[in-house]
Amino acid sequence: MAKSCRKAISFFGVVQRIYVLFASSTKRWSVLLEHVKNLTVKLLSSTRWESRIKSIKAIRYQAPELRSALLSLSEDSDTEAKDRSDAKNLFDILGSFEFILSMVIWYDILFAVNTVSKKLQSPSMCIDSTLQQIEGMLSYFDTYRNEGFASSMIIATEIASEMGVETTFPVKRRATRKKQFDETDYNEAILQAEKDFEVNYFLVIVNNAISSLKSRFEELQSFKGIFGFIMSSETLKSLDSDGLKECCTKFSETFSLDGSSDVEINDLIYELTVMQSTLPDRSMSAMEIFEFVQEADCYPNISIAYRILFTVPVAVASSAERSFSKLKLLKNYLRSIMSQERLNGLATLCIEKKLLDQININAIIDDFASRNARRNF
Template sequence: MNSSSSDMDIDPEVPKSPSSPVCSTNDNLSSYDIGLFVQRSSADGINLIPGLQKKIWTPPDGYSFPASGPRNLKFQRSWLLTYSWLAYSEREDGAFCKCCVLFCARAGGVGRQTLGQLVTNPLRNWKKALDTFEKHNASEYHKRSLLQWSLRLEIEDENALSIDLQLSKQKLDFINESKLRMIPIIETIILCGRIRNCLGTLESIHTFFIYPKRQNALQDAINEDETLRESRLKKLKKFCKTRWVEQHESVATYLHLQPAVIRALDVISTTWKDPTTSSGAFQLLSAIKTANFQISMHILSSVHSLTLSLSRVLQSENQDLGEAIELADAAKQVLLERRENAEKDFRGIFKTVSEISAKYDIELRKPRLASKQTQRSNVQTDSVQDYFRITIYIPYIDLFLTHIQDRFLNHRKILSNFACLFPNKMKNFNEESCAQLFEPYSSILRDDSRDIWVDEVKLWRQRIAGKNVKNSLEALDVCNGDAFPNVHQMLRILAVLPVTTATNERSFSTLRRLKTYLRSTMSEDRLNELASLNIHRDVEVDPQRVLEKFFSTPRRVNLLYNN
């Protein structure tokens, strides 16, 4: 049974008045009067407005039911309490069975005769009302409608599955599996939100002190601190969103200058008369003096310091993918050790944060938690240290490990076949692995024969046997392209396999400096030559050879050139 509405709005359109007379002229007629749904087709019973069953209009206390007939009989409120399926229509001045109106077909009973009172027509004969109610309550079509009514209520209250899920176990299993897969995504988003909160505060602090007057206030606070007076760090660094080295330096610089930052913000918030600046300083100071910010910043500093050397190597030039994966593997092992000894390592971080909190009157406490979590389980601990270790420290290390695995270590399969070119990495030659390396690159090699390729690799391995060749760049220096053309081409492919986007970013930066709006119409040859001059600055250019090149082509230039 589908609990969602099809093409209906929240407020149903009032159907045309039926043939029976309308007894009420009330302008404030409820849009959920049961009489408005009598003219619905039987197929509409499964496409009801969500929550309609609980919205059916009920006469309020003190409502005066209109009298009719010579005896002035009228609808009795006690009937609504006796028969839960009964509803009164102010529009029709009559009684209906709300279950049958919404769910019953317009035919039923013996011989499938057309249904009348309480279903398609209102009951207004109050003298025989009780007998009619009892007879209707015992009918089979009413019992079926009552069952559908209760099933729909259970589905809307989430106490029962919808009919399509009850009939299709495969669909139900798919939904349950999707929910299980979404839980780690939700937990990751929550973790990133917590870490991102402190990074957003860090960016706001850097932006706040960009202005010269505020920067002078920070310099005064640094000079007043004896431990920071002789420090070479005088300014906060902007947090870079892409480079891990700059991220670590930004966090480390802030933690080093945090005493001066707190003092400067305190002075600005209490002594400066500008309301915008003083209120901004007070807000930043309030954000800094929270346990979540302090712990998150120290966790970032601790974890990023482990991968600092890896980040610097990855951003260097002429980086080999094989060496990058080895460094990433080493960083992963260190992080795994941190993960296994999380309780011991986080104890040191929490001790540092506790000392800072005691100095600046920062309360270390757990955030408020919901009494009943529906999407994930609460952390069952009363310790503040254990809470932050479980909710921030361990998940952040796990997230970092996942990133290293996805970005670097998944390339092992690509490099495993290239190992056949290096005897020190694959001591026993594997012909199958060598053939697998040949298949994807056969179209760009000089010889498209698999046997020629395997034999050439065997000769190449004998050529460099005993030499300490570690990577593709060193191998290219000793590889003769004429003697080993296919191996030489394969080594070039390995050398240009991208490690990170740093190389591409350098190219983009170079082109941004060259192709300005003044040079937007330059030819491709000129752009390539200017880029080569800009990138390869270590190559000395002989002006004499440039002049010879210039005069090698006839020109309409009245210049004399003598060799």
């Protein structure tokens, strides 16, 4: 989305310029802190795109304060001429209604995407919950495509009124001359500029988001066709004998090799038939059904099917992002001659800290000390 059109690229370029202007000097940063009391501007990261929502949030809820900081910087005689010119340029950009509207739209979109992304990175996330989140995200974008521009216009108008900014879109200047009968007036030109912004900017990024979601998670839809019948108790109980047989046959053929299958198809059908009548009369997720199967301890093929379901990888973003953040802390200039083996070990300990906390370190230390105390033997 951030690279789908020229205006989107320009918008994030402005966000980055604001951070660079203040962060490149302690004096300019102190000017920022004098006007902005809560959230400071953030850097856009190429490896962690989640930084985009944090960068926009600082501007979205502090636009008047940030604009006053830029004005103060542009009028400071002790500041270099180049920096004053940049501050004045950014001050004018933040005072345009088009930028304010873009800010509101991007915050709405990235906040929704970031919320779902956090859930997908949860260690307890499984494929059925993932599909629900993705379908909910698609539904959100479909609704936002139809209603989001109007609601964003209302919010942007309120922010512009607070900042004293005109709520109009830039219109190309025309030479003053006699108006012909087939020419449009100025008000119609403003409406055309607003429509152009909606079609060539708003709809472009939303349509790009919808198409990206469908293409990136297309593989999960195929998993839904394989595991869909065991993802919830409602789906399982709704199947008749023919539908259950068809689903079990597809599952068995998917996980078969050289005539050997992970499950016995006939036993799986009968086990699911029995379990349909023994499941509690309440809505149960796949994990709750698996716990029920483990307690019953009489459905071996169903247990295998659920273990296969839960071992399907949903996302790898969590481990990748944690690796980037931990590597920066471990590989510093004081550890420049660290071996690769030691670096891998320290990174694993930091990333999997929850497992490390469950280990009795004192017992390991005593065992290690006893193995090196050779004189005592």
